Amino acid sequence: MKIILLYNPNAGTEDFDLAEVIGSLERQGARVVAQNTKEEGFEDIFKLNYDLVLIAGGDGTVEKILLELHDSKVPISLLPAGNANNIAGSLGIAGFYPDTVKNFQQENFQKLSVGVFETEGEKGRFIEGVGWGLFTALLQQIERGEKEESPNGDKVDFGSKHLRKLPKELPAQDYEIEIDGKDYSGSYLWIEVMNTRQLGPQLVLAKEADHSDEYLDVMLVKEEQLKELQDFLKAHEKEEVASPFETIKAKKVKVKTHLPFHVDDSVVEHKSLYEGTPQVKIKLQKHQLTLLNTDPKSFKKN
Template sequence: MKIILLYNPSAGTEDFNLLEVIGSLERQGASVIAQNTKDEGYQEVFKLNYDLVIVAGGDGTVEKILLDLYDSKIPISLLPNGNANNIAGSLGIVGFYPDTVKHFKEENFSKLSVGLFETAEHKGRFIEGVGWGLFTALLQQIDRGKKKEGSKEDKVDFGSKHLRKLPKELPVQEYEIEIDGKDYSGKYLWIEVLNTRQLGPQLVLAPDADHSDDELDVMLVREDQMEELRDFLKAHEKEDVVSPFETIKAKKISVKTHLPFHVDDSVFEHQSLYEGTPKVSISLQKHQLTFLQTDPNSSKKKN
């Protein structure tokens, strides 16, 4: 069995031991090629023959690799080693690896859908979600913070400190929204189109999301839900809590607004000027990625 192990040496925690992981996999009978994701041209490793890709790193590294492999049929496994680990958390993967080869032979696989978004200027894919309002504003604050000399806060620490302050600072905005042909236009504080259960500073926004189905989960927080939003964010500072806001299962979503939006952890702004209001169209691609579940207690098996 041939394994490509992609790792980010500067991921958020110090728990990952590269030599220990390689040694464990080789003792299981695997042949391992380790590739640093910070190296220029690291994608060349995908030209080799391999049976499994293991990604060790945080959400940023995982998203980058998954989008590189968006049309791959080769199984993927994760060794979550970031600060949030939202993708691994949504998939029920905890980083268990000593029985990787055994689980591979047992075909202990699950599926993950990949999202698509399109504007007048850009087409792209996403793993976690696309949204407007609260989380986009938080990412903009994080970007500003990174530009300050000596700022090393990660999105979990920064989010925990600043997220609860944002609702009272953000104006309610008007959006034109269509979800599977139905009009949901109105004034909202926060909009998220989610492919995974959680995003950002480990916010569980779509607890019932099925990462292997053909639907996205849309969360719309209305202006009259301000207090409920503040209570949720306040509680999140102290413990893991689930969002109180209902989500809508959907296959095709369009949002019209001039406002910036986030795609996973990146912020986008509409660049071109043309008649009408800029629109973002969101859906899922048909091909799904295959994941190896290496947690023996995971309930998400063989979807």
């Protein structure tokens, strides 16, 4: 069995030991080729023949590789080694690798849908979600250098702390929204079109989301729900709590607005303000990725 191990040497946790992981995989009988994802041209590794891709890193690394492999039929395993680890958390994947080969041989897999967004000037994919309002505003502040990062490097703590302050500063905005042909236009503080259960500083925004189904989950927070939003964000600083806002199952979402939006952890500005209001179309691609379950409790019994 041939495994490509992609790793981020700058991941946010000290628990990842590259030599230990490689040694464990080789003792299981695998042949391993390790590749630093920070090296230019790392994608050339995919020209090799392989049976499994193992991604070790935080959400940024995981997203980058999953989107690179968006049409791949080869199974993928995750070894979460970041701060938030939203993708692994949403999928119920633990940082467990000693039984990777056994896991692969037993075909203990799950499916992961990949999202697609399209504007007049751009088209791309996402893993976690696309949204407007609160989380986009936080990402913009970080990009502009308005927020100093946490001195201990804890991005979850940093994100939770600053996100809680935003509802007081951020006015509601008007959006034209169509979900599977039904009009949901209105004034909102926060809009998230989720593929996974959580994003950002481990915010569980779509607790009923199923990453393997054919639906996205849309969260719409109205202006009159400000107090409820503030209470949720305040509670989240202390412990993991699920969003109190209901989500809408959707196959196709259209949002019209001139405002910037986020795609996973990146901010996207409309490239051209053409005639009329810019529109963003969001859906899931047909092909799903195959991921290994790595929780020991999930192994199939022969």
